[in-house]
Amino acid sequence: MINAADVLRGWKAILAGRTPFLSIEITKECPLTCPGCYAYGIDHLGGDTVLRQVSDFQGQKLVDRVMKLIDAYRPLHVSFVGGEPLVRFRELEQIFPLVEARGIHIQLVTSAVRPIPAGWSDINRMTIAVSIDGLAPEHDARRKPATYERILKNIEGQRITVHCTITRQMTERPGYLPEFIQFWSAVPNVEKIWFSLFTPQVGEDSYEILPWDKRNEVIRELVELTQKFPKLAMPPGVLKALADPPSNPQSCIFAKTTTTVTADLTSRITPCQFGGTPDCAQCGCMASAGLKAVGDVRLPFFGIKAGSIYNASLQVGSVVARMRKLPNVTSNGSGLPKAG
Ligand code: SF4
Ligand code: SF4
Numbered sequence: 001m002i003n004a005a006d007v008l009r010g011w012k013a014i015l016a017g018r019t020p021f022l023s024i025e026i027t028k029e030c031p032l033t034c035p036g037c038y039a040y041g042i043d044h045l046g047g048d049t050v051l052r053q054v055s056d057f058q059g060q061k062l063v064d065r066v067m068k069l070i071d072a073y074r075p076l077h078v079s080f081v082g083g084e085p086l087v088r089f090r091e092l093e094q095i096f097p098l099v100e101a102r103g104i105h106i107q108l109v110t111s112a113v114r115p116i117p118a119g120w121s122d123i124n125r126m127t128i129a130v131s132i133d134g135l136a137p138e139h140d141a142r143r144k145p146a147t148y149e150r151i152l153k154n155i156e157g158q159r160i161t162v163h164c165t166i167t168r169q170m171t172e173r174p175g176y177l178p179e180f181i182q183f184w185s186a187v188p189n190v191e192k193i194w195f196s197l198f199t200p201q202v203g204e205d206s207y208e209i210l211p212w213d214k215r216n217e218v219i220r221e222l223v224e225l226t227q228k229f230p231k232l233a234m235p236p237g238v239l240k241a242l243a244d245p246p247s248n249p250q251s252c253i254f255a256k257t258t259t260t261v262t263a264d265l266t267s268r269i270t271p272c273q274f275g276g277t278p279d280c281a282q283c284g285c286m287a288s289a290g291l292k293a294v295g296d297v298r299l300p301f302f303g304i305k306a307g308s309i310y311n312a313s314l315q316v317g318s319v320v321a322r323m324r325k326l327p328n329v330t331s332n333g334s335g336l337p338k339a340g
Contacts, residue, residue, distance in 0.1 A: 013074065018073055018074060018075070019073065019075065019256075019257050019258055020075055020076040020077065021075055021076065021077050021079070021254075021257055021258035021259070022070065022075035022077070022078045022079070022258070022259050022260075023078070023081055023258055023260040023261070023273055024066060024069065024078065024079070024080055024081070024260075024261050025039065025081055025082060025083060025260075025261065025262045025263045025269070026062070026066070026080050026083070026085045026088050026091075026092070026263065027056050027082050027083040027084070027085065027087050027088050028051050028052055028053075028054045028082075028083050028263040029052075029056075029082070029083050029084065030082055030083040030084040030087065030111075031084060031113055031145065032084065032111055032113065032143055032144075032145070032146055034142050035142060036167075036198075036206065036208055038199075038273075038274050038275065038276075039051055039082065039083065040052065041276060043201055043275060043276025043277065044269065044274070044275035044276055045262060045267065045269065045275060046269070046275055046276060051262065054262055054263045054267075055263075055264055056263035056264060056265075057263075057265065058088065058091065059090075059091065062088060062091045063091050063095055063098075066091075066095055066265065067095065067098055067099075069261065069265055070099060070102070070104070074102075075104060075259075076104065077104065077105040077106075077107065078099060078104055078105070078106055078107070079106075079107040079108075079109060080092065080095075080106070080108050080109065081109045081273070082110075083263065084111055084113060085108055085109065085110055086110050086113060086114050086116070092108070092117075093117060096120065096123050097123070100125070100126075103125075104125070105125040105126075105127070106123065106125060106127070107126075107127045107129060108120070108126070108127070108128050108129065109163070110129070110130055110131070111130070111131050111143055111146040111151075112146060112150070112151045112155055113145060113146040113150065113154070114154060115153070115154045116128060116154060116160075118157055120158065121157075121159040121160065127161055128155075128158060128159070128160045128161065129160070129161045129163045130151060130155065130160050130161070130163065131163050131164075131165070132148075132151070132162050132184070133164065133165065133167075134164065134167075134169070134170050134176070134180060135176065135179060135180055135183070136148040138169065138170070152187070155187075155189050156189070157189075158189055159191050160189055160190055160191065161191060161192040161193070161194055161233075162184045162190055162192070163194045164180065164194070164195050164196075165195070165196045165197065165284070166195055166196070166197050166198065166210065166218055166284070167208035167210070168207060168208055168209060168210050168211070169207070169208065171210060171214045171217065171218060177222070177225065178225060178228075178229075181193055181229045181231075181232055182229070184231070185229050185230075185231045190231060192231055192232075192233040193229070193231050193233065194234065194286055195234060195286065196284050196285055196286040197210055197215060197218065197242060197284020198210060199274060199278055199279065199283050199284045199285055200278075200279045200282055201274070201277055201278055201279060202277045202278070202279045203277075203279075204279070209282065210282075210284070215242075215243075215284075216243065219242055219243050222234050222239055223236065223239055226239075237293030237294075237296065238286065238289045238290050238293050239289075240293065240296075241288075241289035241290070241292035241293045241296065242284060242289045245280055245281060245282065245283040245284075245288070245289070245292070246292060247280060248280050249271030249272065249278075249280060251280075252271070252272065252283070252288055252291075252292075253291040253294070253295045254272060254285065254287050254288040254290075254291040254292075255271045255272040255288070258272065258273070258287075260272065260273045272285070272288070273285075
C-alpha cells in the first residue's frame, strides 16, 4: 500500500525530473492469444513494429538491464507486464529481491498460466494482479490455456488481486458482475478485486466498448456492490473518476507520471500503457482513474486540487530533467536512457 511517505517521495521524484511509476514489458512472449489484447495490437508501439517483433532479453542480460533501468529511474512503483511476465519467472526470481531491497513497490500483472513461484506474494510491497476476463465460460474461451481451473491451481499459496476488464458483453446479463465478485470473493487466496473498463483506440468500433448508458449503469452497480463485498476494492473517488475520464493524455496524471518501456528495454510506449492513440474520453483504466481521484482531492491548506500541484511540479520537473539531462517526464518517445 502506498503511504504518505511514498507520496512525498513520488513528488520529490517528479520535481527532480523523474517519473514515480515505471512499467516494464519484460518479455515479448505470451502463450495466449486473447482477442482484443492491446499489447499485440498493431498501434501499440506506434510504428511499423509490433511487440512480437521486438528484440527482447533473457537470463543475466535481462536481469542486469532491468536493474539498470530501475536504477536510472528510481521509481516509487514498478509494474512488470508483458507479454506474459511468468515466461521469464527465473529472471524475475532474481529481479524481485533486488527491487524489494530498494524499497520499491512491485506489481506483477499476469494471466497465471503457470504456477506463481512460492513466496512471491510474501515479498514486501508486492501486488500480484491476475487478469480474469469474466466468468469461466467467457474467460476460458478467451484466455485458454489460462483457464479458471488452471488459475485456481496456479495461485495456490499466494495472495493475489483479481483484475477484470469489463466489456460490453459482461453487461448483457443482469447479475453477471455480482456473480463474478461472489465467486472470486470466496477464493481464500484472493485479497482484492479490481475492475477496469474496456478502453478503445480512437475510432475503434469494437463490440467490447461500453456505450455510455451501460458504462454509467456499471459504475452505479459497482458503487452498490462495494457495500456488499469487502474484497471489492473500488473506492468512491475511483468510481467517480471512471465516470469522467481525462479528455486527453495531457490531462491524465497517470500518463504523465508513468514511464512505460517495451521489451527491448529502450523504447517508450506512449502516451500510456495502451500505446497507439487511445480514446482517453472513453478510458476505463483503473490506474488512471485512481490517480485522477488523487488529483481531484482538494488540499485543505493550499485550497487547490492536488492535481494542480502535480501539474506545476511536472513542469518544474521537465525543466530540471533538461538541465540535468535526465529522462524528460513529459516528452513522448524520447529521453529514455539506454539500458545496456
Ligand atoms: S495474456 Fe495478456 S499479453 Fe497475453 S495475449 Fe492475453 S492479454 Fe495479451
Ligand atoms: S490511461 Fe487512459 S486517460 Fe490516460 S492517456 Fe491512457 S487512455 Fe488516456
